[in-house]
Amino acid sequence: xxxxxxxxxxxxxIYDKKNITIIxxxxxxxxxxxxxxxxxxxxxxxxxxIIARFQRRGRGRGKRTWLSTRNMNLTVSxxxxxxxxxxxxxxxxxxxxxxxxxxxxxxxANGVTIKWPNDIYVLNDKIAGILIENxxxxxxxxxxxxxxxxxxxxxxxxxxxxxPTSLYLATGKMYDTDAVLxxxxxxxxxxxxxxxxxxxxxxxxxxxxxxxxxxRYFTYRTPAGRIMAKIVGVDDFxxxxxxxxxxxxxxxxxxxxxxxxE
Ligand code: BTN
Numbered sequence: 661x662x663x664x665x666x667x668x669x670x671x672x673x674i675y676d677k678k679n680i681t682i683i684x685x686x687x688x689x690x691x692x693x694x695x696x697x698x699x700x701x702x703x704x705x706x707x708x709x710i711i712a713r714f715q716r717r718g719r720g721r722g723k724r725t726w727l728s729t730r731n732m733n734l735t736v737s738x739x740x741x742x743x744x745x746x747x748x749x750x751x752x753x754x755x756x757x758x759x760x761x762x763x764x765x766x767x768x769a770n771g772v773t774i775k776w777p778n779d780i781y782v783l784n785d786k787i788a789g790i791l792i793e794n795x796x797x798x799x800x801x802x803x804x805x806x807x808x809x810x811x812x813x814x815x816x817x818x819x820x821x822x823x824p825t826s827l828y829l830a831t832g833k834m835y836d837t838d839a840v841l842x843x844x845x846x847x848x849x850x851x852x853x854x855x856x857x858x859x860x861x862x863x864x865x866x867x868x869x870x871x872x873x874x875x876r877y878f879t880y881r882t883p884a885g886r887i888m889a890k891i892v893g894v895d896d897f898x899x900x901x902x903x904x905x906x907x908x909x910x911x912x913x914x915x916x917x918x919x920x921x922e
Contacts, residue, residue, distance in 0.1 A: 681708045689717040691737040692807040708739045726809045734810040742801045751898030752860045754778045755867040757806040760847035761788050769830045773872035777914050785825035879920045
């Protein structure tokens with residue numbers, strides 16, 4: 661995206677707080693794309709959060725899109741520089757961002773879990789999604805863009821979405837998105853701080869303990885067909901460990917295994 665597109669947005673405020681620069685934008689294609697363009701143009705050097713009131717082309721993992729009504733929700737990209745982490749532990753980034761978003765939603769609602777790899781659920785419905793885009797040079801991360809979409813005050817969703825929810829639908833209350841953002845920033849900073857202190861193993865344990873359907877038999881769609889299995893862990897590469905009802909362990913890469921909702 662040309663930088664002129666970014667500067668042509670209707671509103672743009674930049675301010676610093678808690679050692680993080682926050683860039684407020686009115687309308688963009690995708691905050692992750694804006695973050696990428698800012699990084700490529702050398703305009704971001706420290707921890708930064710880019711937030712837009714509206715995304716024209718919000719992106720999800722794989723080929724998914726992310727739809728969010730103007731001003732109703734949070735669509736942000738958190739940019740940080742995990743040079744302290746080995747790229748072989750790339751999945752830790754996904755785990756800590758999931759934990760931070762889990763923390764935020766749990767502050768407001770009950771029944772929160774993380775659906776592997778990084779969706780946030782309230783009971784059986786998806787309330788937040790995360791799209792992580794890392795840059796690695798040699799054996800070092802040069803940046804991590806963690807795109808986060810949290811459904812805050814959304815009341816109605818596109819009928820094509822299988823199981824969406826929002827804080828409003830889960831709790832019956834409307835929320836100030838700036839207040840939710842403040843809590844999100846504290847948790848992102850605290851979770852990245854713990855990772856920096858080499859607490860990756862502990863964070864992975866916590867991530868696993870918060871997984872949706874952990875230790876519960878369920879039917880999964882896998883490349884080998886349907887299996888009845890339960891989640892018993894996630895390894896450092898982010899592979900889901902499923903133990904089937906015949907006692908056999910299966911490891912699945914991201915998006916290879918999906919519980920079947922019937
Ligand atoms: C998913 O559930 O597949 C991930 C959704 C991620 C959505 C967020 S909204 C802010 C950031 N910008 C994007 O275009 N996507 C992420």
